[in-house]
Amino acid sequence: MSEVLVKRSDKLAFYGVPAAGGGTITYHRMRGFTESSTSKNAKEYNRQYVDEDSERSDVIAFSPAMSYGFDQYLENPVHDDIVALTDSETLGTAAIRSIIIVDLTDSTATGEVTTYAARKRDFAVIPDSEGDSTDAYTYSGNLKANGPITKGTVTLDAEKKIATFTAAV
Known part of the structure; x- marks a missing residue:
């Protein structure tokens, strides 16, 4: 069997946009993003024992962050939410959103329904800059982990x- 390259577009991110006034959260695909990369930011415990010639390292924690950048599009619910959080300088728990990472290469079809492996986590939306381009109005910042990962599956609408999201049992 030959190896198959996993394309960047095979891993989709969906951002939880709360309904006006709170309530139901709808997970919209993060479209129009020019940057979306994850840094795991592993925290290490390093030490060297006196009776050994080399140092030992263990990973003891993670502090994941996803950098983001996007060209602002009107009527894009994800852009609208991040712009609102940025413009109003939203603080604390009001700036926390859930993000689902969907792996299109890991799917299961049951009848007419296809489910995909997914991971969901809460992130604090931390804006950095806006208006850095002369071609389009842009926003950038970081999404920093604010809780544990929940593994599960997702179903997608016809247009993806x-x-x-359904959490694993």
Whole structure:
């Protein structure tokens, strides 16, 4: 069997946009993003024992962060939410959103329904800059982990723009 390259577009991110006034959260695909990379930011415990010639390292924690950048599009629910959080300088828990990472290379079909492996986590939206381009109005910042990962599956709408998450049991 030959190896198959996993394309960047095979891993989709969906951002939880709360309904006006709170309530239901809809997971919209993060479209129009020019940057979306994850840094695991592993925390290490390093030490060297007196009776050994080399140092030992263990990973003891993670502090994941996803950098983001996007060209602002009107009527894009994800852009609208991040812009609102940025413009109003939203603080604390009001700036926390859930993000689902969907792996399109890991799917299961049951009848007419296809489910995909997914991981969901809460992130603090931490804006950095806006308006850095002369071509389009841009926003950038970081999404920093604010809780543990929940593994599960998602189903996607026909256009792969809306995800419905089901946590693993």
